[in-house]
Amino acid sequence: MEVRILGPVEPSVPPKPAQILAVLAVECGRVVPVERLIDLIWGEQPPPQARKSLQVHISTLRRAGLPVEHRAAGYVLNAAPEDVDLHVFRRLVARAGDEPDLRARAEALTEALRLWRGTPVVFAQTLDVQRLAAAEALVDAELALGRHAEIVEKLGAYVAEYPLAERLRGQLMTALARAGRRADAMRVFRETRKVLVDELGVEPGEQLQQLHRDVLEGARDSRRNYLPRDAGDFTGRDAELSRLLDSDGGVWWIEGPAGVGKSALAVHAAHRLADRYPDGQLFVDLHSPSGALDAVLRAMDVPSERIPEPAEERAALWRATVGGRRVVIVLDGVTSVSQVRPLLPGSPGCLTLITSRSRLCGLEGVRRIPLDVLSSDEAVTLLQRILGDERVANEPGQAAEVARLCGYLPLAVRITGARLAGRAHWPVSKLVKRLSSERSRLDELVADDLAVRSSLELTYRALDENVRRAYRAFGFLGLSEVPSFLWGHLLDEDALDQLVDARLLDVIGSARYRMHELVRLHARELAEAEDPPADREDVVRRAVVAALSTVDGLTEHLFLAVPRMQDSLGVVPTVARPADKDAWFAREEPLLTKLVERAAELGLAEVACQLAEVLVFAWFGLRNRYEAWERSHTAALEAVWRKGNLRLEAVLRCSLGQMHYKRDNLVEARSWFETAQTLFVNIGDKHGEAVAMNGIGMVCRELGEYPSALRALGRARELLESDDPEGVAHALYGIGSIQRDLGDDAGAFETLAGAEAGYRAARSRRGEALAARGIGLVHRARGELDLAEEHLVRAHEMVTGTGDELLGCYTAQALAKVLLRKGSLDRAERLLRQAMDGCRDVGDRFGEALVRRTLGEWRLVAGDHAGAGVLLTEAVTSWTDLGLPLWRARTLRDLGAVHACQGDAAGADRCWDEATRLFTRLGTREAGEARQWPAQWGLAVS
Structure with a gap:
């Protein structure tokens, strides 16, 4: 069905539905959010039932046979651009801009202008600017063809419609003068001057005045100034x-x-x-x-x-x-x-x-x-000079945000300033709201004959088609920067260089390309208008695959709560590793996270999920990059949920459970793991179920829920026995750690030795170090300090070789505690200080609390009772905040010792009584040691 909006809306429908149809037609094929529809149709004060009214009007359009569809974010007119007169108009104008033959150019513009039947019901000012530009371009072509007399009547009609358009009036004067009608040309100038003075209070511009002098004198004075008017608000540079x-x-x-x-x-x-x-x-x-x-x-x-x-x-x-x-x-x-x-x-x-x-x-x-864009301060100054009032000073934060949303581009800032200057009742914050939507930002950056879109269009139309294609692809990708490991798989380098030459791209560093935000929006808009959906999506899919080919080669074996599900997703061939992995990831993390979100937004659920998961084991989990971890997985989860892919949903839920486990949000972590486990059971994925059970077991262990933890880890071990030795080793590690906590030393030794052997067979140095640390902790708990030191030194050396700085903090803390008990206070303190710095660097709250508690123990042994009390009290608060009763009890036991050393028997009893209750409730080995504490520390103070 053909839709016409360049005049009265056709097909004919009631006024409000007609406005809605016109908005949807402007965005043909793109979703228009509900809030934007309401804002455009009802303005600043929509009726209370605006959403309901919108639904009623949409129903009216559907009854009229119009293909309006509801999407999650809003509504879309599912029509081809060639069925909407506005898009046909724009295509013809673009074709004319590319046409070197003047006659063909004039024909295309004439055909485009014939589509106009009156004033559009929406975006009238913006669309009228486009019509005016097309009319001026047509007149230029006609004048260049020597059709001076023929164009006069048409020009007169245009001038009547646009009485304040100086360029049109200048074209009319030129046509009249070249047709031998100098007197009529002079009359047009006098009329123009009267209109401009009466309506705007300004004289004609320098170019129109010069044209008047040319007609009047028949020649030019070479000593006169023919420059355009200087900008009174010129800023910066x-x-x-x-x-x-x-x-x-x-x-x-x-x-x-x-x-x-x-x-x-x-x-x-x-x-x-x-x-x-x-x-x-x-x-x-x-x-x-x-x-x-x-x-x-x-x-x-x-x-x-x-x-x-x-x-x-x-x-x-x-x-x-x-x-x-x-x-x-x-x-x-x-x-x-x-x-x-x-x-x-x-x-x-x-x-x-x-x-x-x-x-x-x-x-x-x-x-x-x-020239580059203005600085933020210069852009705000330009805005203030244009407005010439106190509005920027009254809303400095909003003015800075307007400048940012304009990308500090002078043209965009000038347009926003002109719009605000013409609307004295608008606060600056209103324009911030209107500019915030990427979909409509270029529509907002229009004022009279100034428009960011049309300015970019001139550059774009002068490019070859393969370069235009690269421009559109870059914009649709949704990334402000594209580094070599991506563009090498996506875009032709010659095309990129031509975009650089056209100043649509900038080169940063070595073969890294950046696109200005407003340029990117323009490129994306063109991609959505000109490229088939399959081609657009393929650009993003290939970008994700390119990222995977680099990132997958940088993954590490992490032992957090859940081992990586190696068979859950396809493996992408790797490429050369960056020389400095940490620096590379620190630079590329925002881009990679955005790439996951872009793929998810387009419904590319599988590749979004794959990249999100690989990033956990390459960077997010290794350096505790929780915000990026959560953003990428939340986006991917939404995409796989829409696709109905239960297995990938379970994979991502496991990973989010892992993230919350790492963040010490244990109750929330268990919820994610349990939901994932249910999904895996429902689809019959036993390996996935085991991975989720491993996570549940580790969470329950931290919460002190040992029976539940042993059941979950035992089930994981059983399910993984035949196909995942590394997963079995991880389950054994968890079971052995619980046996140690419960005082079953013989069982702990046997189980942890099995874990160590399993990790060794799987060639996992991290896992082997983790198990060696666990065995060392059993020896330490038994007072076998030489054996404990032997295992913990080995564990720490293995971890140092893997580059896992966080696990190294834990091996350092465990070794420091043995050294402390053996009297090597200086070595112990050095290790603890290093461990504290490492935990703080990655924001590991559990690690910080653990090291703080051990530093408190160090001060206690060193005789600094006051300092020990401060550190241990802080640690108790941390364990309470984290919801970890076992660690709270252990630290209260130490704090009781501090009170005993200070001669505060009542304080010691309070701490020890609570610690004893907690140990007894949990059933840990310390419950049987409580009777020894008063005698142990009483001897110390006597």
């Missing part, structure tokens, strides 16, 4: 401006991306330098070298009849004309060096300022000024 003002002429190439303020800098500098170049200040909006030469020659008072036709002769005449003179000329919008060469003055006393979105290549003797 101090270093660049100083270079230009200090120069002694020559050629300067000012380059930068669309909207960065190249023309503003060139014009501002030219105005400031006007006195030093008294023979002329020229400005050329460059379209073709031939036309530009004609313009500058006439500007220097060369009669038209003396201007030769061949371009080479015009260039020679231009050099002769300015020879010996001092002229400043701004060549604006240069796209290639070939445009510039004929226009360069031969005189050394001249200054040429070139602005271009392309990088300089092949022009000799040129000095280059690259």
Whole structure:
């Protein structure tokens, strides 16, 4: 069904549904959030039942046969762009921009403008700007074809519709003058001046006034200033401006991306330098070298009849004309060096300022000024200068956020400032809200004839199709930066280099590309409009595979709560490892997390899940990167849930349980593990069930729920016995640790020895070190300090070889405690200080509390009773916060000893009584040792 919104909405429906249909048609094929629909249709004060009303209006559209579908986030018009007149209009305008033949260009623009039947019911101002731009482009083509008389009537109609459009009026004056109707052209100028003064209180711009002088005098005075009006609110660029003002002429190439303020800098500098170049200040909006030469020659008072036709002769005449003179000329919008060469003055006393979105290549003797976006402070200052009131000062935080959402791009800041200046009743915060949506941000960055989208469109349409394709792919990927390990699998390097030359990409460091946020939004918008969904998704899928090919080779064997489920997902071939793994991951973590979220957003559940899981064992779990871990897995979980993939859902739930276990959120961790275990049982996945049971067992052990822990770990061992020796070893490690806590030393030795052998057979150095540490702790609990030291030294050396800094903190703490009991206080303290630093670096709360408690024990042995009391009291608070009763009891026992050493019998009794109750309830080995404490520490204070 054809949908027409460039005028009254067709098919015809009631007013509110028509507005909704028009909004959906503008976003054809893209989901429009409910909140944005309500805001666009009802404005700032929607009715209380706006959502209900929206549903009713959507039903009206569906009854009319319109393909409006509900999605999770909002509604979408499921129609092809060629069925919506607005998108046909835009396609025709884009085709005209690519068309070198003037007649074909005029035909395409004429066809596009015929689609307009009146004023659109939504986005009228934004769409009208696009229509005006198309009309001006059509007039340019018609004038270039010499159709001066034929275009006058059409131009008059356009001027009647857009009475404040100076460019249209200038085109009408040009057409009339070239048609021999000088008097009519003069009348148009007088009418224009009256309209502008009456309506806006301003005089016509410099270009229109110059055109008036041309018509009036029939020639130009070469000593006059033909520069556009200088920006009164020009901001920043101090270093660049100083270079230009200090120069002694020559050629300067000012380059930068669309909207960065190249023309503003060139014009501002030219105005400031006007006195030093008294023979002329020229400005050329460059379209073709031939036309530009004609313009500058006439500007220097060369009669038209003396201007030769061949371009080479015009260039020679231009050099002769300015020879010996001092002229400043701004060549604006240069796209290639070939445009510039004929226009360069031969005189050394001249200054040429070139602005271009392309990088300089092949022009000799040129000095280059690259422009980037403004600083945050400069962008806020520009906003304040445009507004000229106290609104920025009243909302400084909101003004800074507007500048950030504009990407500090001068054009975008100028547009937002113009919108706010024209809406005195708007607080700055209102514009923040409107700019916050990525989907609609470019729609908001439009004010009169200024628009970020159209500025970018000019650059984009000048590219070859393969470069455009790379641009769209980069934008759709959703990443602000793309490093070499991704783009090497996705994008052609030549195409990327051309995007760099067009200033749509920047190169950072070695072969790393960055795209400005607003440019990325434009590229993504074009990808969604021009590329098939399958092609778009394939870009993201290939990016995830490229990331996996690097990250999967960096995975580590971690023993947290759950071993990695090696068979849960496909394994991707690896590539070369980065030289510095930690530095690489620290740099790439935001990008990799965003890539998981982007894949999940597009429904690429399997690859999103795979990358999220691999990242746990490569980085998140190793360095306790909890925020990225949770973000990636929550996004992937939502995607697999939508797909109904129960196995992947269980895998991700296990991993989130692992994360909460690591964060010491034990009750929440158990909930995740239990849900995963139920899912695995329901789908008959015994290996998955065992992995989840391992997690449940380790959580229950930490909570002191030993019977439940032994049942879970025993079940995991049973299920894993035949196919996962490493998983069996992990279950044995948990069982042996519980046996040690309960005082079953013989059972603990046997079980932990089995775990050690299993880890060794699996070639897991980390696991072997973990089991050796466990055996050492049994010896330590039995008072067998030499044997304990032997095992713990071996464990610590093995861990040091693996690079697992966190596990190294635990082996260091365990060894330090043995050294402490053997009287080696200095060695013990060094190990404990190192362990504390390591735990703090990765935010391990359990480790910090454990080391703090051991430092308290160290102070107790060293005779610093007050210091010991402070550290142990802090540790007790930590164990309480973490919900770990066994560790609270152990630390209370130590704190009781401090009170005893200080002669505080009552304080010691309070601590020991609570510790005894906890040990007894838990059934641990310490329950039978409680009677010895008073005598042990009473002897110490006597």
